[in-house]
Amino acid sequence: MPRDGQLTRERLLEAAERLVERNGFAATSVDAILEESGSSKGAFFHHFANKRALAHALVERYVDADLSLLRAGLDAVEAEPDPVQKLLAFLGFYENWSGDLTSESACLYIAVVTERDLLDDQTGGQVERAILGWRAAVAELFRKAYAARGLTHGPDPDDLADQLFVVFEGSYLVCRALGSGEPMRAQLRVYRQLVESLLSD
Amino acid sequence: MPRDGQLTRERLLEAAERLVERNGFAATSVDAILEESGSSKGAFFHHFANKRALAHALVERYVDADLSLLRAGLDAVEAEPDPVQKLLAFLGFYENWSGDLTSESACLYIAVVTERDLLDDQTGGQVERAILGWRAAVAELFRKAYAARGLTHGPDPDDLADQLFVVFEGSYLVCRALGSGEPMRAQLRVYRQLVESLLSD
DNA sequence: TCGGTATCAGACTGTTCAGTCTGTTGTATC
DNA sequence: GATACAACAGACTGAACAGTCTGATACCGA
Helix, strand or coil: CCCCHHHHHHHHHHHHHHHHHHHCCCCCCHHHHHHHHCCCHHHHHHHCCCHHHHHHHHHHHHHHHHHHHHHHHHHHCCCCCCHHHHHHHHHHHHHHHHHHCCCCCCCHHHHHHHCHHHCCHHHHHHHHHHHHHHHHHHHHHHHHHHHHHCCCCCCCHHHHHHHHHHHHHHHHHHHHHHCCCHHHHHHHHHHHHHHHHHHCC | CCCCHHHHHHHHHHHHHHHHHHHCCCCCCHHHHHHHHCCCHHHHHHHCCCHHHHHHHHHHHHHHHHHHHHHHHHHHCCCCCCHHHHHHHHHHHHHHHHHHCCCCCCCHHHHHHHCHHHCCHHHHHHHHHHHHHHHHHHHHHHHHHHHHHCCCCCCCHHHHHHHHHHHHHHHHHHHHHHCCCHHHHHHHHHHHHHHHHHHCC
């Protein structure tokens, strides 16, 4: 029966991600993951030394996907020559992306950060990698837009960049609380409008 | 030994809040709460029908405190006659407040929203009460500032108000992830600067 | 064809968990 | 001082949990 171990591992990760995003890590039992993925205990502990090792793999995988989403946004606006328009189009990309979100959508970062004893060097470092990845890329867009507008003062580009990440995460939370994907769209739009106002002074 | 039951109940709630904010609800055992509060099983289940009832009491208590913080901000700027300055001073109040935050600071909303099967009518309704409370009050400040500036278009005041809540929550998450209270201060400052820019057009 | 190894399947184990139950103690009331 | 009851204390229970262990089964190189 064993054929492609990587496929089984992937199925386990997918099932785990669904359940952890839904209920958090501690509330997600290994047995529940097995049922969701149609796998067995033997398979699980063959691929992961323990539950924590699953968390590590889960977060690393999620950060990779998240940074791919960042790159997708950057790629989508690469051709735009004007730095200000480029930044605004970049933000518009995610407004557009957020159209797919439902009330079921959730972010793994929230689950990871909720449980402090899960936030070890491994998982903590991965989440940090995501935050710093977004910061570096988006701050660069802000710096070039600042330069194009001849702005010498104003909010720190790094902080402005972090604000986008913060809006993503805060919106995920509000979406869950209000049972709708709409707040994400509204909040990304507001952030873009605020940035637009800042750069039009 | 039994004297003031309310005091014991309060000690249980305080201990539970510390632990739940630290590790989430599912990862916080009743036994851990008993140890943290120096109480007993008998005491716990005398005051709470079950663990879920504790969650309900915990969230209601937290929302009350959160809305008190909102009122504190409103009260602090009540004397300011100019609507724009009032709004900016209001936001400044929380920048100031955020100075007390450490890397240990956390928000119960994140823990509640993380675990979907904890988000029933009871807890969900309480978190909604908090969001709508902030939205109503802050949107009102925005509407008056808009009127004072003669602004007829721009971001929706409700969405602008939600953005403050979103920035709070997203910043809590980033603070936890980066192990510092600094991002909260930086993000509240950026939000205030963006609003300032919007209202100075 | 035959060992070797990766890939599982699932019974089993020790621990931890939420919740129960029995009994005790302070304290107010008459 | 007897009664009544709220406020515990803590031993106990059944279920759920993470993790172990013994095999079984496919596939691969020699």
